Every structure is written in structure tokens, then in C-alpha cells.
Amino acid sequence: MSSRDLVLARVRQALADVPGGEGPGDGGTGGQGSAGPPVVRDYHRVHGSRTQAQTVDLLAENLADYRAIVHRTDAEGLPGLIGRLLAERGARSVLVPPGLDASWTTGADVTLVEDRVSSTARELDRVDSVLTGCAVAVAETGTLILDAGPGQGRRRITLVPDHHLCVVRVPDQVVGSVPEALPRVAPDRPLTWISGPSATSDIELDRVEGVHGPRTLEVILLSAAQRAD
Amino acid sequence: MSGTYLGMPAFPRAAATATRDTRLRANLTHATRTIRDKRAKAVAELDDWAELRAAGAAVKDRTLRHLDHYLEQLEAAVTAAGGQVHWALDADEANRIVTRLVRETGETEVVKVKSMATQEIGLNEALARAGIRAYETDLAELIVQLGHDRPSHILVPAIHRNRAEIRDIFRREMASWGRPAPEGLTDSPAELAEAARLHLREKFLSAKVGISGANFMVAETGTLVVVESEGNGRMCLTLPETLISVVGIEKVVPEWQDLEIFLQLLPRSSTAERMNPYTSTWTGTTDGDGPQTFHLVLLDNGRTDTLADTVGRQALRCIRCSACLNVCPVYERAGGHAYGSPYPGPIGAILTPQLRGLAGPLEESLPYASSLCGACYEVCPVAIDIPEVLVHLRERVVQGGPVTLGGTRTVLQPAKGHAAERAAMRAAGWAFDHPGALRTGMRLAARTRRLHPRRLPGPGRVWSRTRDLPEVPAESFRDWWQRTRGTSSGRGTWAEPGTSSEPGTSSEQRGDAK
Ligand code: SF4
Numbered sequence: 187m188s189s190r191d192l193v194l195a196r197v198r199q200a201l202a203d204v205p206g207g208e209g210p211g212d213g214g215t216g217g218q219g220s221a222g223p224p225v226v227r228d229y230h231r232v233h234g235s236r237t238q239a240q241t242v243d244l245l246a247e248n249l250a251d252y253r254a255i256v257h258r259t260d261a262e263g264l265p266g267l268i269g270r271l272l273a274e275r276g277a278r279s280v281l282v283p284p285g286l287d288a289s290w291t292t293g294a295d296v297t298l299v300e301d302r303v304s305s306t307a308r309e310l311d312r313v314d315s316v317l318t319g320c321a322v323a324v325a326e327t328g329t330l331i332l333d334a335g336p337g338q339g340r341r342r343i344t345l346v347p348d349h350h351l352c353v354v355r356v357p358d359q360v361v362g363s364v365p366e367a368l369p370r371v372a373p374d375r376p377l378t379w380i381s382g383p384s385a386t387s388d389i390e391l392d393r394v395e396g397v398h399g400p401r402t403l404e405v406i407l408l409s410a411a412q413r414a415d
Numbered sequence: 416m417s418g419t420y421l422g423m424p425a426f427p428r429a430a431a432t433a434t435r436d437t438r439l440r441a442n443l444t445h446a447t448r449t450i451r452d453k454r455a456k457a458v459a460e461l462d463d464w465a466e467l468r469a470a471g472a473a474v475k476d477r478t479l480r481h482l483d484h485y486l487e488q489l490e491a492a493v494t495a496a497g498g499q500v501h502w503a504l505d506a507d508e509a510n511r512i513v514t515r516l517v518r519e520t521g522e523t524e525v526v527k528v529k530s531m532a533t534q535e536i537g538l539n540e541a542l543a544r545a546g547i548r549a550y551e552t553d554l555a556e557l558i559v560q561l562g563h564d565r566p567s568h569i570l571v572p573a574i575h576r577n578r579a580e581i582r583d584i585f586r587r588e589m590a591s592w593g594r595p596a597p598e599g600l601t602d603s604p605a606e607l608a609e610a611a612r613l614h615l616r617e618k619f620l621s622a623k624v625g626i627s628g629a630n631f632m633v634a635e636t637g638t639l640v641v642v643e644s645e646g647n648g649r650m651c652l653t654l655p656e657t658l659i660s661v662v663g664i665e666k667v668v669p670e671w672q673d674l675e676i677f678l679q680l681l682p683r684s685s686t687a688e689r690m691n692p693y694t695s696t697w698t699g700t701t702d703g704d705g706p707q708t709f710h711l712v713l714l715d716n717g718r719t720d721t722l723a724d725t726v727g728r729q730a731l732r733c734i735r736c737s738a739c740l741n742v743c744p745v746y747e748r749a750g751g752h753a754y755g756s757p758y759p760g761p762i763g764a765i766l767t768p769q770l771r772g773l774a775g776p777l778e779e780s781l782p783y784a785s786s787l788c789g790a791c792y793e794v795c796p797v798a799i800d801i802p803e804v805l806v807h808l809r810e811r812v813v814q815g816g817p818v819t820l821g822g823t824r825t826v827l828q829p830a831k832g833h834a835a836e837r838a839a840m841r842a843a844g845w846a847f848d849h850p851g852a853l854r855t856g857m858r859l860a861a862r863t864r865r866l867h868p869r870r871l872p873g874p875g876r877v878w879s880r881t882r883d884l885p886e887v888p889a890e891s892f893r894d895w896w897q898r899t900r901g902t903s904s905g906r907g908t909w910a911e912p913g914t915s916s917e918p919g920t921s922s923e924q925r926g927d928a929k
Contacts, residue, residue, distance in 0.1 A: 190490075190502040193664065193715045196822040197483040200723035210481035210669070225473040229466035229676070248689060303703045307620045307654050327682075327690035340704040341653045341695075345646060364690075365675040373636040373671050374496065376701050379694035384646040387686065388555035388571055389578050389604040390442070391449050397554055397608050398615065399646025399693065 232362035233326055241325045242356045246407060248328025252382025253395055254403040264353070264408055265293030268317065271351060271404060272296055277314035281343050285336020286317065290353065301343045310342060315349040316400075323354045324367045329381045330354065330405065333371050341378055350400040352380075356407045425776040426784045430749035439575050439750050446574045447741040453687035454738060454794070460689070461679065471676045472798040475732035478634075478669055479722060485634040485667045486713065492637025496699020498709040503661075505716050510541035513626065513659055516710050517547050520657050522623045528641060528648045529553035530628025531735055532661045532714055534566065534757040535770075538626070549626065550592070550618050552647035554611050561588040567751030567759060569737035570685050575750055578602040589614050615647065625651035625706065629662045630734065631677060632711075635670045638698045639711070642681060642691050652695050658706035663714050665722075665731040677734060680796035684736035717770030723819035726807040730765045732797040739791035739801060745784055754781065761791035765804040772820045773811060773827065782808035 187195070236244065246256045259267045272280060272294050279297045291298060299313050319337030320330045330352055332338045337353075344350050354360065361367050371377055384399030395401055433439060458464050478485050490500045501516075503509035517525055525542070527533065527549050539549040539560075551560045558573040559566050562584045566572030573581070582602040589596040594614045600606060627648070631640040639660055641648050652658060668677065682691045700709050722728050740746045740760030751759030755777045756767040764785055768778040782805050791801045811818065815829040 188502070189504045189508060192504055192822070193502050193713070193719065194483050194486065196715065196719035197486070197664075197722065199822065199824075200719050200819065201480060201482070202723075203725050204480045208480070210477070210484045225470060225477055226466075227470055227676075229463040229470055233461060233463070252688075252692070311616070311620060324690070329690045334701070334704055341649065342705075345649050345653060364678050368672060368675050373633065373638045373696065374698045376698075376705055377694075377696040378649065379690065379696075381688070381690040381692050383692065384644070385692050386554045386608055386645045388553070388558070388573060389581055389607055391446050391571070392604040394604045394608040397612055397645040397647065398552070398619070398650055 229365075230363070231365045236325075236362065238357040238360075241362050242360055242407060244362075245323055245325040245328065245354075245356075245360055248325065249382070249405050250328075252328050253385075254328070254382050254405050256405050256407065258407045258409065260409050264290055264406070267293075267406060268351065269293030269295065272315060275315065275349060275402075277349065279313045279315075281310065281313045281316040281339075281347055283318055283337055283339025283343060285339075286319065287337065290317065301339050307342065307346060310346040313347050315351060316343050316347045317351045317353070318344055319353050319355070320359060322367050322370045323360045324362075324364060325360055326363045327381060329364075329367075329379050331367060331371055332378045332380065333375045334377075335375075341376055344378065344380070345399055348396070348400055349402045349404070350380075350383075351404045351406065353406045353408050356409050425780040426749070426753055426755065427780060429753035429755065430745075430784070433748070433750040433753050436750070438577070440748065442575050442577050443747055443750055446568075446571065447747050450571075450687060451741045454684060454741065457683040457687040457689065461683070467676055467679055468796055468798055471680050471734075471796055472732060474668055474673050474676060475797055476729075478667055479665065479728060479731055482664065482667070482722065485669055486664060488634040489632055489637060489667050490713075492634065493699055493709075493711050494637075496637045498637070498699040498711055501710060501712045503712055503714050503716070506536035509536045509661060509712055509714050509716065510538055512712050513538060513661060514542060514545045514547065516657070516659050517542065517624055518545070520624050522547075524548045524550065524618075524622065525624040525626050526550050526552050526618050526622040526651045526655065527556075528625070528627040528643070528651045529556045529572070530626070530661065531569065531757050532628045532663050533626065536661070536714065536716060538661065550615070550622075552615050552618070552651060553643075554608060554645060554647075557611055557615070558584060561585065561592065565752055566757060568740060569735050569757075569759070569762075570740075571737075575752075578604060578607065581607055585610055593617055615650075619647075619650040619654055622651070622655050624657045624659065625655035627651055627658065627660045629660050629666055630681065631674065632662060632667045633669075633671055633674065634667050636698055638671070638696050640674065641695045642678075642693075643695075644686065644692045646693055649693055649695055652697065653705050655706055657708040657710070659710045659712065661712045661714055663716070664718050665733075681734055681736055684734075684738040684794070684796040717772065719822060720772060720819045721766075721769040723824070724769065724807075727765065727769050727804050729799050730762070730769060730804060732799055733762050733766065734797060735762075736796055738794040738796065742790040742794050743785075744788065744790075745786060749784070754784065761785060761801045761805075762799070765799075765801055765808060768808055772818065773808070779812045782806075782812060 249256050257267060268290055277296055279299050281299050281301055284300060318339060321333040321335055322331045332344060334341060361370065383395045383401055383403040384397050385393055385395050386397045387393050493500050501512045503512055523546060525547060542549045551557050555571055555573040558576055558581050568574040579602045582600055585596040585607065586600060594617055596610050600610055627641055629639040630642045641652060682688045697705060700707055718731060721731055739762050743761050746760040754763040756763055758766045764781045768781050771778050773779055785805050787802045787805060789802050811827055813829060815827040818825060818827045
């Protein structure tokens with residue numbers, strides 16, 4: 187017998203107490219005996235009620251609470267803001283995923299480095315900053331979710347450089363809670379959930395930002411262009 | 416389990432040594448109190464915590480009751496997504512599989528994400544014997560590895576070390592593993608973290624093989640989930656060409672949606688954060704992004720034996736958040752090393768004896784490494800009734816009974832010549848020498864009593880009628896203490912069964928048992 191078959195046989199033997207009629211999906215009713223343990227999902231889908239604007243505010247608050255630096259602008263102001271933030275850091279090279287909106291970088295006086303499958307981790311390590319979009323942002327936890335979509339690129343590009351600049355379209359990319367976020371991302375894509383910059387609390391539980399990931403996370407909340415009325 | 420901890424003294428002796436180490440106790444007390452208070456605040460932010468906790472427990476129970484189904488589903492999904500699934504009955508087999516997989520890549524170095532499962536099987540040592548060097552990349556694990564030490568906490572393995580000790584270890588050891596510590600390194604946490612960053616970046620950028628565990632595996636989709644803070648996890652999961660994940664079979668959850676429960680329960684219970692800085696999920700391999708070869712090693716190593724015990728089974732719900740360690744008065748005094756396995760604290764006291772099958776003096780003494788105050792149950796995000804399992808295991812030690820060992824049902828004999836009782840008495844004796852631990856335990860017990868029914872489970876009731884162990888609060892501990900020890904200065908004596916003259920919980924208890 188293979189180890190696979192042995193483990194499965196041991197599992198089945200161990201579960202001799204589980205009634206034969208109980209299927210894996212049963213038990214939702216929580217009835218007597220054979221129904222198995224019911225899984226009742228009576229927790230909240232989202233905590234509290236908020237307007238869209240309040241949800242965005244909460245996102246900003248929680249991002250900042252975990253030491254991300256938060257900026258707000260609209261489409262018109264975006265290239266200028268990105269240019270200014272990169273200049274303030276003295277960044278000369280910026281990694282950009284292939285599908286990034288080209289207009290975002292028009293205000294930046296930097297060398298754009300496009301990530302390629304063939305680029306090595308060492309090449310990425312020499313780049314100053316990375317600029318990406320995101321898939322979803324979660325207000326209650328202050329979390330950005332990247333799903334490797336066109337404006338986000340491979341997982342490694344938001345990992346190796348020391349400075350990550352992430353643009354979130356508000357309000358359409360913002361959800362309230364973790365339960366609202368999961369259905370918006372596809373499990374078959376690699377996901378990276380980011381809540382503040384890399385951090386450790388391993389030394390006497392003092393929180394230190396930036397161990398192995400980017401030490402600085404800047405988030406730009408990009409609102410739809412103001413209507414001139 | 417691993418050879419790492421073999422030869423460890425039984426809990427009472429190790430604990431007695433640890434409690435004499437004042438520096439260790441100061442480090443631990445500071446750390447556990449800090450994190451305990453932060454956790455309480457993080458949990459209080461969610462007004463549906465009780466519902467999330469119940470749902471988390473129910474999902475895990477459902478999964479365990481149909482584990483064969485979910486494992487087969489998981490295997491199919493991982494395979495369909497381009498991964499390769501291997502099964503390991505025990506530590507040796509898992510180590511052989513991983514060693515072979517690393518050898519097949521032609522590499523002799525691997526980078527590792529902190530993982531309890533690989534510590535449990537002693538993977539680093541096994542790889543070293545095969546000439547493969549494994550670099551731990553979590554800061555705390557790095558401190559432990561460089562210090563030729565053992566982890567003492569699930570979440571913060573170097574919790575027993577303070578900043579000055581860490582600086583000394585870095586200065587002394589970094590050079591022999593790679594980039595040396597920077598000149599003039601001080602003991603500021605920021606500088607120490609920076610030193611670790613520089614030291615490890617070299618490894619990350621050149622590593623061809625990464626080894627990880629996983630916090631969750633989703634059967635429905637074949638997705639693995641790793642939750643971390645530093646980004647070392649992302650490095651190991653993303654940059655190497657080959658990724659090998661060693662995961663206990665109990666880590667599976669049925670559906671993608673189930674993650675909404677655990678991604679709320681876990682960060683708040685462990686680091687007291689709304690969300691940990693980084694969570695990575697991957698499903699098999701993705702063209703052009705991340706490792707192009709992915710192996711999943713599914714580990715039994717005593718888990719099916721634990722599954723066979725209908726009382727003890729609930730220990731497999733554990734999501735390794737470490738909340739129970741931080742509230743445990745015994746852990747706070749004894750430190751993690753005393754538990755003799757990678758799983759310290761209350762969860763270790765029930766998991767280790769089950770995974771290893773109550774196989775020796777350490778395993779027999781662990782169910783006594785508790786004041787049964789119930790604080791661990793109260794904080795556990797998946798509501799594992801640790802006191803219930805402790806009492807159940809004490810009964811097994813003293814009375815024997817049916818157990819499953821290596822997949823075979825057998826009847827455990829009561830330990831010969833009352834060895835078990837001696838083990839218990841040693842543990843009790845240790846507790847008596849450390850009244851501080853008991854006082855803390857009692858205070859917590861008094862506070863949680865309403866929440867925690869004192870009735871012992873099934874056979875335990877009969878047992879507690881005839882064997883009135885000091886830690887079983889059939890009467891209040893304070894009363895018992897006063898009665899048996901109050902005026903005496905000698906070692907604790909065994910309370911004779913049924914000698915309590917007091918009414919209240921104690922007689923209710925006996926009434927129940929009849
Ligand atoms: S037993 Fe519960 S509290 Fe302890 S580590 Fe496991 S999940 Fe956390």
C-alpha cells in the first residue's frame with residue numbers, strides 16, 4: 187500500500203464514529219446526532235454601516251495606522267503627485283508592470299524599468315521604487331490585495347524594491363471587509379495581501395518596519411475626476 | 416516527532432530549571448503580558464467575535480469529520496493546477512521525500528519560511544545530514560538558528576531572548592553563515608532587523624529552492640495560504656524556482672469562502688493586528704510568476720492517531736495562533752522549552768502527547784503542565800477545550816484505555832508501578848514550588864469560572880471521583896491548598912479521594928459522577 191493509501195485508510199478508520207450517512211456537505215441544519223457539526227455563518231459580512239466615503243476614510247485611517255503613507259488625488263493630479271513623491275525620495279529608477287496606465291508616469295523624471303520574465307532578482311534589487319495598481323482594498327483591515335493583474339505585475343516586483351507606491355481607485359476598488367473582499371479575487375491567481383510595510387515584532391515585541399519587503403509603502407487614493415459643475 | 420527534542424527531561428524538571436532563570440522569566444513576562452493586552456483590544460473591535468469563533472470551530476470540525484474527502488479533493492485540485500502531491504506517514508518519510516526533492520534540483524542550499532511542521536519532523540537536521548544547508552529566514556528563527564537554540568514560542572520563537580542577547584548572537588555567529596554583522600552593531604531593534612535584512616538578502620536573491628509550511632489549504636481550489644509579517648515568506652515563496660511545502664493534513668479547509676473566517680480570527684489572535692502585513696496565496700504554479708515547480712508534502716506523523724480520539728480530535732482544529740500560550744500562567748513561568756517539542760504552552764500540552772502517543776515520561780507529564788484555569792479555552796479562536804482534553808489525557812495516563820498508535824487500535828496499559836502517578840506528583844510538586852504560577856492560575860480561574868463549566872467529561876468524571884488530583888478543581892484550588900498544605904511547610908501530599916468536607920462545586924461534581 188502506498189503512503190497515500192495508508193494515510194487515507196488511517197483517516198477513515200479514525201473516523202469510525204462519524205455516521206455513514208453524514209456527507210461532507212451535510213449538517214447545515216444542526217439537527218440531532220447524525221447531522222454533523224453545522225457551520226453557521228451568522229457573523230457579519232461587514233462591521234457597522236458606512237457610506238462609501240466613510241469606507242474610503244476608514245481605509246485611509248487603517249492604512250496610516252499600520253504606517254503606510256496615504257495620499258489623495260484625482261486623475262488630473264495623479265502624474266504630478268507620482269512625480270513629486272518619487273523625486274522626494276530621490277528615486278531614479280522605477281519598476282512598472284507591463285499593463286500600467288502609461289499616463290501615470292508622465293510627470294516623473296525617472297527611468298522606467300519594465301519587469302520581464304528574464305529579469306533576475308538582482309536586477310530588481312537595483313531598482314529604487316515600484317509603482318503598481320491593486321485589485322481590491324479592504325477598509326476594515328487596511329489591506330491592499332494584488333492579484334498579479336495587468337497593472338500589478340508579478341509578485342516579486344512589489345517585494346524586492348524598498349519603496350512601493352500603490353494606486354487604489356476609490357471608491358470602486360474599496361470594500362469594507364474581508365468577507366466582501368474574497369469573492370472579488372480569483373483563487374487561481376497568486377495573491378498578495380499587503381497591510382502596511384514589512385514589519386517584525388520579534389525583538390522584545392517592538393515593532394520595526396521593513397525587514398525583507400519594502401520598508402516604505404505609499405498609497406495613493408485616486409478618486410474619479412471632479413466634474414466641473 | 417523530531418529528534419531535536421529527544422532526551423528532553425520531563426516537563427516538571429525542565430520547568431523547574433526554567434523558572435530559576437530570572438532573565439528568561441523577565442523576557443517572557445514582558446512579552447506575554449504585552450501581547451495579551453493587545454490581543455484583547457484587537458478582538459474587542461469585532462462585535463461578532465463569538466460568531467466567528469463558533470464558525471471557525473465548526474468549519475474545522477466539519478473538515479476533520481470528512482478529512483479523507485477533503486484531502487482527496489485537495490490533492491486533485493493541486494495536481495490540476497500544476498503541483499505535485501506527496502504523502503508522508505511519519506517524520507522520516509517526510510524528510511526522505513524533501514531531501515530527495517532538493518537533491519533532484521542539484522542544489523545544496525535552501526531558504527525556509529518559519530514552519531512548525533518542518534520543526535516537528537526535524538527537517539533542518541535531516542537536510543544537514545544529507546549535506547544540504549537550510550537557512551531560516553524569519554527573524555526570530557534566524558536568532559534561534561544562529562544561537563544554536565530551540566524555539567520557545569509558536570509565534571515569536573526567540574521570545575526568550577532580549578535585545579542584548581540577540582546583538583551578541585549576531586556579532587558572534589553571522590559571519591559563519593554568510594554576511595557578517597555590521598561593524599558597531601548596537602542592540603536597537605531597528606539596527607538588528609537591518610542586520611538581518613542585509614544578511615539574508617544575499618540568500619534570497621540566489622536561492623533556487625524554497626521550503627515552507629502553510630497556514631491553510633483550500634480543498635475546493637487547491638490554494639495554499641501563508642500568513643506572515645516580515646516578507647521573508649514572500650521571498651521564499653516567490654523568488655526560488657522550486658517550492659516545497661510541508662503541511663500537516665489537518666490544515667485543510669473546505670472552501671475559498673472559509674478563509675473569510677480564519678483571516679479574521681488568526682491575525683487578531685496571534686499578533687493582535689487587524690491583519691498581518693503579508694498574506695500570500697498560491698494555487699499550483701503560475702506561468703512566469705513565482706516557482707515553476709511546486710511540491711506539496713502532506714504530513715500525517717501522528718495526526719490520524721489524534722483524529723481517532725473523539726475527545727482529543729479537537730486539538731487538530733488548532734490554527735497555531737499562540738494566544739493560549741500568552742495567557743497561560745504555567746507557560747509564563749516555565750517557558751517554551753520545558754514542553755519538549757515545537758508546540759509549547761497549553762496546545763503543546765495536549766498536542767505533543769497525542770502526536771507521539773503518550774510514549775514516555777515527558778509525554779505522560781505534559782497533561783499535568785496546567786492549572787486547568789481555563790484561560791486557554793477562553794482565548795482560543797477555534798474554541799478548543801484544552802482543559803477537557805488535558806483531563807482526558809490524564810485519565811489515559813493513569814488508567815490506560817483505548818488509543819490508536821501508528822494507525823493500530825490498541826489498549827494503553829496504565830503506567831506500571833504507578834509511574835504515571837509519580838509523573839503527576841512530580842508535576843504537582845513543581846507547581847507547589849512555584850506558588851506564583853498557581854496564584855495567577857487561580858485568579859484567572861475565578862474570573863472565567865462562569866464561562867467554563869467545571870464538569871469533567873465522560874469517563875473523566877468517574878476518574879476525578881476516585882483520583883482527586885490537585886489540579887482538578889473539584890473544589891476550589893484555594894480551598895484544597897488550605898486544607899492540604901495551609902499549615903504545612905513540607906512537600907505537597909496527595910489528597911485522598913473524597914476527603915473534602917466542603918459543599919459546593921466539589922459535591923456537585925461527585926453528584927454528577929454517580
Ligand atoms: S490551541 Fe487555540 S489558542 Fe492555542 S495556538 Fe491553537 S488555535 Fe491558538
